[in-house]
Amino acid sequence: MATAAAAQDTDRGTDHGTTARQGVFDAAVAADERIEPRDWMPDAYRATLVRQIAQHAHSEIIGMQPEANWISRAPSLRRKAILMAKVQDEAGHGLYLYSAAETLGVSRDELLDKLHTGRQKYSSIFNYPTLTWADVGAIGWLVDGAAITNQVPLCRCSYGPYARAMVRICKEESFHQRQGYELLLALSRGTPEQHAMAQDAVDRWWWPSLMMFGPPDDASQHSAQSMAWKIKRHSNDELRQRFVDICVPQAESLGLTLPDPDLRWNEERGHYDFGPIDWTEFREVLKGNGPCNEQRLDQRRRAHEEGAWVREAAAAYAGKHSGTSETGATRA
Amino acid sequence: MTTTDWPLWEVFVRSRRGLSHTHAGSLHAPDAELALRNARDLYTRRGEGVSIWVVPSSAITASSPDEKDPFFEPAADKPYRHPTFYEIPEGVKHL
Numbered sequence: 001m002a003t004a005a006a007a008q009d010t011d012r013g014t015d016h017g018t019t020a021r022q023g024v025f026d027a028a029v030a031a032d033e034r035i036e037p038r039d040w041m042p043d044a045y046r047a048t049l050v051r052q053i054a055q056h057a058h059s060e061i062i063g064m065q066p067e068a069n070w071i072s073r074a075p076s077l078r079r080k081a082i083l084m085a086k087v088q089d090e091a092g093h094g095l096y097l098y099s100a101a102e103t104l105g106v107s108r109d110e111l112l113d114k115l116h117t118g119r120q121k122y123s124s125i126f127n128y129p130t131l132t133w134a135d136v137g138a139i140g141w142l143v144d145g146a147a148i149t150n151q152v153p154l155c156r157c158s159y160g161p162y163a164r165a166m167v168r169i170c171k172e173e174s175f176h177q178r179q180g181y182e183l184l185l186a187l188s189r190g191t192p193e194q195h196a197m198a199q200d201a202v203d204r205w206w207w208p209s210l211m212m213f214g215p216p217d218d219a220s221q222h223s224a225q226s227m228a229w230k231i232k233r234h235s236n237d238e239l240r241q242r243f244v245d246i247c248v249p250q251a252e253s254l255g256l257t258l259p260d261p262d263l264r265w266n267e268e269r270g271h272y273d274f275g276p277i278d279w280t281e282f283r284e285v286l287k288g289n290g291p292c293n294e295q296r297l298d299q300r301r302r303a304h305e306e307g308a309w310v311r312e313a314a315a316a317y318a319g320k321h322s323g324t325s326e327t328g329a330t331r332a
Numbered sequence: 333m334t335t336t337d338w339p340l341w342e343v344f345v346r347s348r349r350g351l352s353h354t355h356a357g358s359l360h361a362p363d364a365e366l367a368l369r370n371a372r373d374l375y376t377r378r379g380e381g382v383s384i385w386v387v388p389s390s391a392i393t394a395s396s397p398d399e400k401d402p403f404f405e406p407a408a409d410k411p412y413r414h415p416t417f418y419e420i421p422e423g424v425k426h427l
Contacts, residue, residue, distance in 0.1 A: 039397050088377070089377070095374055096357060096374075097404045099359065314363075314366060315337070316336065317363070320361035321363065
């Protein structure tokens with residue numbers, strides 16, 4: 001909606017006007033009201049949202065790849081149908097989020113271009129490979145589980161369109177997590193080889209999943225401002241702790257262990273203590289040196305280029321028939 | 333990179349018979365027919381709807397947020413439009 005940018009321009013009349021509008025914005029955020037696309041908002045608030053929502057949308061789209069890798073080799077028709085539905089959901093989630101980003105005055109093409117040229121990021125978790133079928137389960141349980149822990153508070157984010165997209169996404173994510181857990185449980189209770197495969201997948205995905213919550217609070221550059229704006233409701237470390245506390249008993253029920261010798265219940269804190277995270281690895285993957293960074297972006301670009309003829313054909317067809325068929329003319 | 337310039341459509345979904353269509357979100361599509369198909373795939377993957385409307389976003393006229401106060405103000409000072417405005421003696425029923 002291009003109107004967002006236009007509304008902003010007219011608001012720049014005087015310093016006095018800006019101060020007054022800043023006051024209205026601050027009051028709305030303080031009162032837990034939602035900011036909507038055509039409301040005045042500080043430039044930095046807008047820029048932060050575009051960065052975050054775009055990165056979130058890109059993550060959903062790139063996130064289709066590691067799992068789609070296993071669709072053709074799913075062990076049963078049931079598992080295959082489930083996996084296809086899940087990958088299709090990820091595409092849908094990407095589209096909800098791109099729409100939300102567009103309400104801030106950026107175009108879809110611009111966002112895709114920034115993804116393809118590496119100027120906007122996606123979650124570094126998707127730069128790890130899916131080596132075995134059990135990885136599909138580990139992604140559902142741990143990666144989607146971490147995503148849910150992150151996303152549930154975003155349903156109350158101060159920006160209306162983002163919050164609404166998150167409500168829809170969270171409803172759909174819980175199937176993702178449960179199918180992953182069920183898949184791992186089947187393997188864990190299967191043959192010794194299957195059990196070992198499940199354990200190996202959990203061993204590889206545990207630490208990267210903890211990194212999904214972002215750097216520790218004292219090193220997180222955007223956190224304080226995002227909390228003040230109520231884009232973010234909880235700190236990275238707080239959410240990470242919540243996730244660990246949820247996962248430990250779930251792992252026990254699976255009959256699998258989490259690869260952390262320091263993991264133990266702390267009676268005093270009322271939480272599980274866990275070992276140090278390798279932030280050097282996190283930074284390296286973020287910089288582009290993860291196992292699959294290049295492969296993911298290459299495949300994304302290729303898919304976009306190979307789909308060009310479809311987009312062109314549809315546009316040409318629409319141009320040729322414009323003004324003739326009005327299917328929406330009758331009210332349902 | 334090719335640019336598409338497909339127009340934006342707003343999607344309204346009737347979740348079941350007897351309810352009105354509600355705004356679900358938006359999407360890009362080259363024409364109305366594909367907008368409907370994309371809307372079905374995007375917003376009704378779990379049986380969330382029995383009917384969909386798609387409307388070009390450019391066809392929507394909205395009240396400006398800047399006009400908010402004066403535009404809606406006439407309604408604010410007429411509490412007598414609400415039933416709670418009236419005092420009725422205790423014990424009077426069906427009123």
